Amino acid sequence: MAEPEIKPTVAADITALQGVLDQTGLFPSEMLPEMLAPALAGEGEAFWLTCHMGGAAVGLCYTVPEAMAEGTWNMLALAVRPDLQGQRLGAKLVAAAEARLRQAGQRILIVDTSGTQDFDAARRFYLANGYEEEARIRDFWAPGDDKVTFRKAL
Structure with missing residues (x-):
């Protein structure tokens, strides 16, 4: 490859x-x-x-x-x-x-993603790459779909 x-x-x-x-x-x-x-x-x-x-x-x-x-x-x-x-x-x-x-x-790089099960892999990806879950806003994208913000200090 x-x-x-x-x-x-x-x-x-x-x-x-x-x-x-x-x-x-x-x-x-x-x-x-x-x-x-x-x-x-x-x-x-x-x-x-x-x-x-x-x-x-x-x-x-x-x-x-x-x-x-x-x-x-x-x-x-x-x-x-x-x-x-x-x-x-x-x-x-x-x-x-x-x-x-x-x-x-x-100084800082953030990324937002969904809190639904469909985005489990995305959340695992950010955690595996040194990001920390910094915030969660319930029902942000839609009812039952939280906005999850990850943060990494540069």
């Missing part, structure tokens, strides 16, 4: 990443070009990273600064093509985002 390569997302990655989104259901893939546009234009601080395997874009990570907070960032999206999940590609994407933030002198 080829070694994964994590790089800033470029326009040429969009089609393959839309396929990742279609396969994972993270969010509607037609939203991706508009969401990526500011980063591709070099506007703002938010950044996207893409995981490449054998030259193909197979995963993404999207991280933004938290408004009105000093050195706190939020990982809004993390996805890896389902046939490649379990190979630590998500962990490599997260580690690359953390390294970039650390190098820039940032």
Whole structure:
């Protein structure tokens, strides 16, 4: 198996990443070009990273600064093509985002997920990668669906 390569997302990655989104259901893939546009234009601080395997874009990570907070960032999206999940590609994407933030002198990275059973694997993933459950807002997403916030000091 080829070694994964994590790089800033470029326009040429969009089609393959839309396929990742279609396969994972993270969010509607037609939203991706508009969401990526500011980063591709070099506007703002938010950044996207893409995981490449054998030259193909197979995963993404999207991280933004938290408004009105000093050195706190939020990982809004993390996805890896389902046939490649379990190979630590998500962990490599997260580690690359953390390294970039650390190098820039940032302090904290947070991530929100659902408290439902469907998201057990996501919560285990963050715990296994050094995140701690920091907060839980009951019934946030919907009745019976808590918002679970994980935090990691950089």
